[in-house]
Amino acid sequence: MTETQPRIVPDFGDDTDTDRKLVLICSKGNLDMAYPGLVLANAALGEGIAVDMFFTFWGFDMITKDRQQRLRFSPVGNTAMHLPVGGRMPQWLSPFPGMTWVATKMMKKQIDDLGVPPVDEFLDQIVASGGRLWACKMSADMQGLTMEDLRDDVEGIITAADFMDLSEGAQTLFI
Amino acid sequence: MSTTTLAGREIHVDAEGFLTEYDEWDEALAAQLADQIGVELTPEHWDVIRFLRADFAETGQTATTRRVQAVGGFPVKQQFVLFPKKPGKKMSYIAGLPKPAGCV
Structure with missing residues (x-):
C-alpha cells in the first residue's frame, strides 16, 4: 500500500x-x-x-x-576467542609462540576485507x-x-x- | 512505502525521504533533491554523485565516506566541504540512494 x-x-x-x-x-x-x-x-x-x-x-x-x-592482537586471556575452524580457543594454546602473530595477521585481514583502514x-x-x-x-x-x-x-x-x-x-x- | 511528488512526478521514498527506487532518479531530480537540503551543485559535487551511482550499480551498496575516498578518490576533507556536516547521508540522498549501511 x-x-x-x-x-x-x-x-x-x-x-x-x-x-x-x-x-x-x-x-x-x-x-x-x-x-x-x-x-x-x-x-x-x-x-x-x-x-x-x-x-x-x-x-x-x-x-x-x-x-x-605495529599494534597487535593477542588471544591470551581472551576466553571468548573463537577458532576459525569453529569452537573456542583452548586457553592453554593461546600463550604459545607465534599465536599473537597469527591472531594479529588474521584480524588485520578481516579489518582490511571490510574496507576499514x-x-x-x-x-x-x-x-x-x-x-x-x-x-x-x-x-x-x-x-x-x-x-x-x-x-x-x-x-x-x-x-x-x-x-x-x-x-x-x-x-x-x-x- | 510512501511516495512524494518531485520534478512533476511521483517518487518512491522511505520514511525519511530517501529514494528507494534506483531507476526513478535522474540528474534533474538530483538538482531538486540538492536544492531541498540547501546544497548548490558544482561540477565537483556531480563527480561525487556520479561515482556513488556507478558504485551502487556495481556493488548494490551505497559507498561510505571511506569508500568514496579510497575507491572514488575524493578526499574525506573535500567531502565535508561539498556536503557539510553529514556528508555520508547528504551525498547519498542527492544521489537517490539509501543511507550508507557500513560503519566505516
Missing part, C-alpha cells in the same frame, strides 16, 4: 545548532581495542558531532609514530574530518616521549586538568 504525501525531506539537522560533543579516552594499545574509539570517532564526525580523542597509557601506541602501525590511516581520516587528537602528559612522561615521537597532527600533550576543560559538556567514553 503506497500513500502519496506532498513532500518528504530528510532532516539533516542543519537548522538546529547542535553543540553535541564526544570525547573518547583511548587507553588501550591492542589492535582490537584501538578500533572501537576509531569507529565511533569517525561515525560521530560523519554526523556533524565534534570529536576530541585523548590518548593515555597504552593508547599512546595509537599515536606514536613508530608504533601505530589501518590505525594510522584511520586517524588520518578522522583528522581530515575535523577530529582533534590529544596526548596525556603523565603517559608521555612515563614513556619518555615528546611531541617529536607523536603523529604530527597531535595537537598537544595535556594534563588531567586540561582534559577537564576539553571535556566540559561532552559525552565522554573511556575505552
